[in-house]
Amino acid sequence: MAEESVLKNKFKQGYADVFYDQWPALTGGLLLGLFSILIVAWSRPWGIMGGIRNWADWLFYGLGLYPARPENPLLFSGSVMDIGFLLGTFGSALLAKEFALRWAPTLEMIKGLAGGVLMGVGSALAIGCNVGAFYTPLINLSASGFPMLIGLMIGGFIGHKYLLWELEKFPSKAAFVPAANPGGKIFDWKSVQPYLGVLVILGLVLWAYVYAGRAYTEIGGLLLFGAAFGIILQRCRFCFVRAFRDPFMTGEAGIAKAIALSIILGSLGVAVLKWTGVRPESTYVISAFWGGSLFGGIVFGIGMVIAGGCGSGTLWRVAEGQLKLWAALLTFATFNSLTTTFLRSTGWRQRLGRAVFLPDVFGWGGSLLLIAGILLLWYLLVTWNEETNKFTVGL
Amino acid sequence: MEEVKADETLDARGLSCPMPVLKTKKAMDNLESGQVLEILSTDPGTRNDLPSWTKRTGNEFLGEKQDDGYLRFYIKKK
Numbered sequence: 001m002a003e004e005s006v007l008k009n010k011f012k013q014g015y016a017d018v019f020y021d022q023w024p025a026l027t028g029g030l031l032l033g034l035f036s037i038l039i040v041a042w043s044r045p046w047g048i049m050g051g052i053r054n055w056a057d058w059l060f061y062g063l064g065l066y067p068a069r070p071e072n073p074l075l076f077s078g079s080v081m082d083i084g085f086l087l088g089t090f091g092s093a094l095l096a097k098e099f100a101l102r103w104a105p106t107l108e109m110i111k112g113l114a115g116g117v118l119m120g121v122g123s124a125l126a127i128g129c130n131v132g133a134f135y136t137p138l139i140n141l142s143a144s145g146f147p148m149l150i151g152l153m154i155g156g157f158i159g160h161k162y163l164l165w166e167l168e169k170f171p172s173k174a175a176f177v178p179a180a181n182p183g184g185k186i187f188d189w190k191s192v193q194p195y196l197g198v199l200v201i202l203g204l205v206l207w208a209y210v211y212a213g214r215a216y217t218e219i220g221g222l223l224l225f226g227a228a229f230g231i232i233l234q235r236c237r238f239c240f241v242r243a244f245r246d247p248f249m250t251g252e253a254g255i256a257k258a259i260a261l262s263i264i265l266g267s268l269g270v271a272v273l274k275w276t277g278v279r280p281e282s283t284y285v286i287s288a289f290w291g292g293s294l295f296g297g298i299v300f301g302i303g304m305v306i307a308g309g310c311g312s313g314t315l316w317r318v319a320e321g322q323l324k325l326w327a328a329l330l331t332f333a334t335f336n337s338l339t340t341t342f343l344r345s346t347g348w349r350q351r352l353g354r355a356v357f358l359p360d361v362f363g364w365g366g367s368l369l370l371i372a373g374i375l376l377l378w379y380l381l382v383t384w385n386e387e388t389n390k391f392t393v394g395l
Numbered sequence: 396m397e398e399v400k401a402d403e404t405l406d407a408r409g410l411s412c413p414m415p416v417l418k419t420k421k422a423m424d425n426l427e428s429g430q431v432l433e434i435l436s437t438d439p440g441t442r443n444d445l446p447s448w449t450k451r452t453g454n455e456f457l458g459e460k461q462d463d464g465y466l467r468f469y470i471k472k473k
Binding site for chain 1: 409410411412413414416417418421437438439440442443447448451464
């Protein structure tokens with residue numbers, strides 16, 4: 001009947017809007033900001049690096065390099081968030097038929113490894129990646145987010161200059177022939193993906209209930225929050241690298257603007273939670289102000305441009321099947337673990353910086369105004385550059 | 396989109412962000428006005444990146460075509 005097919009078309013259109021088309025950056029930014037507040041209210045702020053380091057710690061513990069047994073990855077908050085993130089992204093990619101094991105030419109794979117090394121070292125110095133040392137700290141009113149912002153901008157610029165140089169030095173690459181349709185002619189792998197995606201998402205929800213059933217409800221919630229962050233980022237193809245590279249590369253400022261607004265929104269919410277005492281003021285106030293954040297940010301910024309993904313961006317691309325980023329994740333995790341262990345054992349970790357809670361210095365209102373002010377300045381700068389292309393290199 | 400005859404083809408398959416756009420930029424520099432560049436890509440992000448870059452640089456985005464495991468994009472130089 002006519003009504004049925006209209007309903008069916010509406011469903012198809014709705015599905016396409018949500019699962020096939022890329023979400024706008026601003027939508028992603030606002031959702032991220034909202035969930036960043038909710039997760040703090042639930043348990044703890046969002047992070048990426050902690051979980052990844054935990055996995056690398058287990059690798060080195062297994063190899064006999066580390067004496068101390070790391071935390072249980074199924075109960076450690078950082079690890080559970082990342083597991084949720086990966087699975088959520090995997091499900092989202094499947095629903096959008098975007099999962100595929102994507103090989104990359106040798107030079108790209110090397111860049112993945114090298115970029116990951118820089119990201120690993122940089123995030124150890126900054127005590128966090130783009131999320132854990134820039135985005136989340138600012139939302140949690142930690143001064144360390146500001147030098148990280150500057151470091152990432154500098155690193156992004158240097159990384160971009162490297163790519164331009166590489167483009168000239170290695171102009172043509174051997175044409176890459178993709179593998180014949182994986183899955184063969186027996187069945188259409190692509191059309192099966194959405195159903196697998198549904199299974200993955202259902203599995204996530206079930207797993208959260210399993211946690212709840214064993215009195216680990218809070219951890220189960222973190223699994224789902226991680227998945228939510230992953231899905232938001234994957235659907236938007238949200239990439240912090242773009243925020244710091246695109247203004248120099250194409251002049252585009254979309255992601256930078258979305259992040260700026262996202263942080264302003266998130267900081268408002270978390271300020272409320274901290275002021276009312278729901279969470280301790282010291283939560284996520286990172287002891288890296290300002291040397292660790294600045295220099296870690298520069299190193300991380302260069303690495304993420306070369307690798308083609310930041311901390312969160314690497315993870316969602318891994319779940320999409322991009323093998324270059326698998327290489328990056330490998331060195332990212334291992335080098336962060338090794339560098340952190342090194343910094344701890346030499347006592348140099350203390351030298352990275354201090355923990356500075358902005359309201360201690362500027363008061364609550366002053367801190368929110370400062371954060372909003374600096375981010376709006378960034379917003380204006382990139383928007384101005386979008387029109388004038390004054391900072392764009394090689395356009 | 397109807398059949399388009401490409402003057403140059405850039406094979407960016409296997410490359411991930413931002414390489415397809417950077418290489419497109421370079422390839423377009425070598426084209427004459429009115430010529431068409433065809434770009435092959437496996438990176439999902441290219442679907443948004445290329446039209447966006449094309450618009451920003453004042454070129455004409457002609458369209459995309461799905462092929463076996465990759466996409467073909469067509470840009471006409473202004």
